[in-house]
Amino acid sequence: MTTAPAQHPALPERPTLDGLEEKWGAVWQQQGTYAFDRERALTLPREQIFAIDTPPPTASGSLHMGHVFSFTHTDCMARYKRMLGHEVFYPIGWDDNGLPTEKRVQNYYGVRGDATLPYVENFEPPHRGTATSTKSAHEVPISRANFLELCEERTVEDEKSFESLFRRLGLSFDWQQTYRTIDDFSRATCQWAFIRNVQRGEAYQSEAPGLWDVTFQTAVAQAELEARDYPGHYHRVAFHAEDGPLHIETTRPELIPSVVALIAHPDDERYAARFGTTVTSPLFGVEIPVVAHPAAEMDKGAGIAMCCTFGDLTDVLWWRELQLPTRSLITRTGRMHHENPEWLVGTPGEQLYAEQIAGKTAYGAREAIVALLRESGDLDGEPTPTQRKANFYERGEKPLEIVTTRQWYIRNGGRDAALNAELVARGDEIAFHPAFMRSRYANWVAGLNGDWLVSRQRFFGPTIPVWYPLDEDGEPLWDNYILPTEEMLPIDPMADAPPGYTEDQRGKPGGFVGDPDVFDTWATSSLTPQIALGWRRDDELFGHLFPMDLRPQAHDIIRTWLFATVVRAHWEHGTIPWTDAAISGFILDPDRKKMSKSKGNVVTPEDILKEHSTDAVRYWAASGRLGTDAAYDVGQMKVGRRLAIKLLNATKFALSFGEVEAFGEVEGDLRAAVTEPLDLAMLAGLREVVEKATAGFESWDYTRSLEITEAFFWTFCDDYLELVKDRAYGGQGEGPAASARAALRLGLDVLLRLLAPIQPYTTEEVWSWWHEGSIHRASWPTAEELPEGGDATMLASVGAALAAVRKAKSEAKVGMRSEITALTLTGPHAALEQIRAAADDLRAAGRITAEPQYAAGEAIAAADVELIPAEKRAG
RNA sequence: GGAUGUGUAGCUCAGUUGGUUAGAGCGUUCGCUUCACACGCGAGAGGUCAGGGGUUCGAGUCCCUUCACAUCCA
Known part of the structure; x- marks a missing residue:
């Protein structure tokens, strides 16, 4: 129930978007606005929880508009679900391991990992971001352990710039739910899932010809x-x-x-x-x-x-x-x-x-x-x-x-038709948004010609947790490999001794050797649902929330991240990992080229956010539908900025007419105060908007929802607000004024909530002018909360009459203040009846001083207009 | 070569199960200091719906075909 507070709202003199990010970002952080409530989630039925498998960005990667684009899409859905009352699990992780980080560390510090070298205490790299040469001859070879220390240092730093961007973008993560793909828990999860695969025969080692990169070896x-x-x-x-x-x-x-x-x-x-x-x-x-x-x-x-x-x-x-x-x-x-x-x-x-x-x-x-x-x-x-x-x-x-090597593989249907069919069928269990993206998945799976090679001869990643015993001649007994127990994890077989051996037996006849390899980066990131939900660490939560609801990602990694995640869930849990996959497109520059560093057409997202404001940029992002590539379009951001500013000004104006209670009889329920047909008509139109906007989100079409709401909001400002402002000031008496004021508040209350997922900062600011608490914890609007009985077509008819009056003035090239001393309104009978019923509002808005004449006609139009041009003001 | 998608106003895009005269925003033109907003307001111009064929009383929408572009896979 919407109630008006007793005190007059504190309205800013001149509302502005500037500073809203800092102001509300701090409040949300301090008040835990987006915190996931584990206890509540455990008491809720599963369908009232929305769990998101957030893509962990590559910490060492560059920030780009693609992040802004796709993360906004997910955030809009998360905010919608949260307002529906769902407990939203929206974690954020960092994908640290893998070759991109290693390359960045090599270049940043001027070093190169060399597994044969010993560890050096207090090693100081030759450069810290100052290296001028990327030639490998100029790189200082350092031990694996030293190299890993630098990887650790660099990723922690790189994560900060992502966090800064994501916070400014207003992403409603729970920043307490974080992970890093290289942290102990992730590594242990990765190793344990693999060990389970090995024990069940889903992973195996093989000496076979395979593709080999001689540069990265x-x-x-x-x-x-x-x-x-x-x-x-x-x-x-x-x-x-x-x-x-x-x-x-x-x-x-x-x-x-x-x-x-x-x-x-x-x-x-x-x-x-x-x-x-x-x-x-x-x-x-x-x-x-x-x-x-x-x-x-x-x-x-x-x-x-x-x-x-x-x-x-x-x-x-x-x-x-x-x-x-x-x-x-x-x-x-x-x-x-x-x-x-x-x-x-x-x-x-x-x-x-x-x-x-x-x-x-x-x-x-x-x-x-x-x-x-x-x-x-x-x-x-x-x-x-x-x-x-x-x-x-x-x-x-x-x-x-093509080099013959001994490697570990996870079965993924590339060599087994029955398994292949099972994995294709898993894809059919997942709702792809848009649906045609399933073909990408199905085509890829059907076209596999080998199992998933997971061994990588690199450094920065979870190690393959396997040792091999050595025979009396010091030759490895590959098939007698030794696995660690669960409690030992995470382990490093190059540093830790296997059960039953001591470290001094390493490399000796009758002793052991560790597998020197690390996992493919997808071997860890294919377990993000398990890592984020705490598989084996919080089985209560995991059991309740897995499979998750949503995997958001781009279409280029359907074959890698999405498919690999399906494979792991299939083997470990016998299910799909999530019910829905939302696939975002790419960002193209205005020449329809994919934006990329090498083309030199990238822009820095944080600068864009500061220049246009977050809500403006989010508007642009939310205008891009799932699965569709979008142009980087400053024009759309400006439109979004205009919308945000309009929200500020229109709300300030609507609230400035005064409190509704001043006219008595209202007792807090604004709905009872709405008595005028035009006010009920506006709210009837809004009831339809609420239903369509909700249907949009329900079908993963936040863009549709935005379009519907935005279009109504502009009509609300340009026609309805113009028509009723004189009455709201009290020009027709107290009862009609109260009706207009109440309708304006009810309308804005709903409109703000409809736009809150898209423009979280502006709506929060405006909401705070006359509400307690965050709009992002307010309930998603329903048609039922608005009064019934209005006829939505009435606002269209009266609005068309107002437009006809404006057109007459515009064609006469006079100002809108000009007085109309005579006119005839034509239109269909029913429309004329509606216009008559709001004639006082129309006359005030159009400065029509005479009683209008009405005549039947096809379209709503103004004829026989006589007007007095308004005096031009000096200066 | 295969798969998927796209092609609608100068630009970016909507267009539902086929149904009046194809819509929006931006841009553009003209006008307006109107007591929330000049980061504003009002009005106007602008389209052979990629081409061809078919189904239908009726096609931007369905079918066939050609062309162009994009992405993914060979």
């Missing part, structure tokens, strides 16, 4: 790949057979020493006679078979390809399906093996390899081999330039190599 997963055009040259090279040369075309002649087969398409007539025969490789003289496989592309190059284990993923396919030998040449550093490969022993190529190839980079080896081919006459013609698609690590600059 780490394995890379399918989800981190990026196919890019990469310039190369086709080299037409002759292989030798008894009946003459067989030419192939290759972009990677340096791999000729490791060729294991020549492969053509089974339907390719040109090579049909060759299948089953052998040829010898040029220079090296290794005998290899010519075989058929449908993956050979007939129209590419010569139509016959050399298979090297391994040059690319097709080689891996052939190697697996045709059971070809493994002849690995490229090492983890990207250089050719130093030792002579055993398959070259005794061939003409043995000496050649040792002298010309061993230890060279792939590029150097290529140059050498091309020169040798030219010399031997096996190079046919000159190399011709070509563009090929090569796989890159998304953060890397060199094409990935």
Whole structure:
């Protein structure tokens, strides 16, 4: 029930948006306005809780308008749910681990992690943000532990700038519900979830050819790949057979020493006679078979390809399906093996390899081999330039190599059709907003071709909690791996000894070694629901709130973050991790280009917020629908700013007419004071607005809700407020004045609450002028709280009559103060009746001094207007 | 090449199960110091709904097709 306080509202002389962020930000923080009430949540039925799996920003990453955009979307929903009375669980975490942080630390401090170095006490890095060179030669190698200390230092600092932005943006997080993906609890959660996967057979280790980044020297997963055009040259090279040369075309002649087969398409007539025969490789003289496989592309190059284990993923396919030998040449550093490969022993190529190839980079080896081919006459013609698609690590600059390594994998349906179908079905259980984003998910899952590789040969991340016993010769017994117990977590197998061993047995025959790797960053962030809700730490809360309600995120990481989270929840809990996924689009610059640092078109969000005010920027963000890319549009921010200022001024004006009680009989219930048909008409229109605005939020369309409310608010200001202001001042007596004042208050009370999720600062400021408590803890408006009995079309009719009067003055090019001494209003009969019923309001607003004439007509219009131009004021 | 989305006023975008003359804001033009707001108010101009074909009494909306753009995956 809306009640008017006894004292006159304290209205500011000249309301302003300036300073509202500081003023209300401090109040919200101090009063815990957005605090999550765990005890209340546990007593509520699940459907009255709204739990959000907030995206933890990469602390070392840059702040950009995309953060402002998507976080505002989620915050609008969170605020709506909170006003509905839901207990909102809205945590904020920081994604610290991973390569972005390592790169930032390397550049910021001028250091490089080196696992072979010992820890140095009180290490002082050469730079703190002052490094001028990013060349690795200028980086100081430091121990893993020292490196981790610097990662820790840097991320804590970087988090502060995010916090500052998020607070100014007015995000209604509970800042007590925070986590860092590198903190002890997150690491323990990550390790324990993995151990459970291992124990149930959902994770396994395998020695297999995999994608490898030679720059970062780490394995890379399918989800981190990026196919890019990469310039190369086709080299037409002759292989030798008894009946003459067989030419192939290759972009990677340096791999000729490791060729294991020549492969053509089974339907390719040109090579049909060759299948089953052998040829010898040029220079090296290794005998290899010519075989058929449908993956050979007939129209590419010569139509016959050399298979090297391994040059690319097709080689891996052939190697697996045709059971070809493994002849690995490229090492983890990207250089050719130093030792002579055993398959070259005794061939003409043995000496050649040792002298010309061993230890060279792939590029150097290529140059050498091309020169040798030219010399031997096996190079046919000159190399011709070509563009090929090569796989890159998304953060890397060199094409990935394929290297055989021992790694850990989590099963994700990439090698198991039944599991794949189950995971696709999980996607069907989740409501995507917008719904078409489910296709992204389904396409990705269906297209997987391998399990999820989680080992990374990096530093800053939860360690893989596994030890391997060593046999009497000091060789690891991989399959007898040792896992820690739950109480030990988090552990570092490179620093902690496994159960039953002591540290001095590390690396000794009969002792143990630790797995040196860390987890893929998604292996931790795929557990954000578990981390945020305190799985294993607060099982009561976790049990009640999991699965959560909402995962908000951008569409580019559906294949990574969203999918990985689904995989982990599927294995550990047998459920989806949340019921809804809200997918935000990207921010494009005005030229419709994606904004990015490399394009130099980024703007600094905090500056934008200060320049336009938070509520203005939030208005822009809330004007972008889920799933739709949005333009960075200063114009929209200005519109939002105008709306906010209008809220200030209109509310001040509406309250300034005086208290409703002054006219007696009201007894606090404003609804009883609303008696005039025009006032009831306005409120009837608002009842419809409340229903539509609520329906908008319910269908995750906060933009629709905003549009509906905003449009009504402008009509409220331009037409209704103009029509009733004379009456509200008392121009028609006390009862009609009370009706207008009460209707204005009721209307604004509802309008402010409808806009509160979008413009939290302005609505809070205005609300405070005549209410106790935060608007953000007030209840979401309902149609029922407004009086019935009005006819919403009446305001439209009277408003149209007012517009007709204004048009007459505008066309006469006179001021709106000009007096109208005669006019005829035309329109449909019903509309004229409505206008007649509000004739006094219309005459006051239009300065119509004569009694208007009424005449039937099609549209509402003013005719036969006589007016006296207002005297122009001096100055 | 595949998937998904988009194409409506100069710009940014709405347009519900198909239903009068296709809407809003910005910008633009003209006018107005009107006792909340000049960060304001009022009025006007501005569209072959990407092209073509079809279904229908009726299509921006449904179907087919072509084109363009974007994103993701090959």
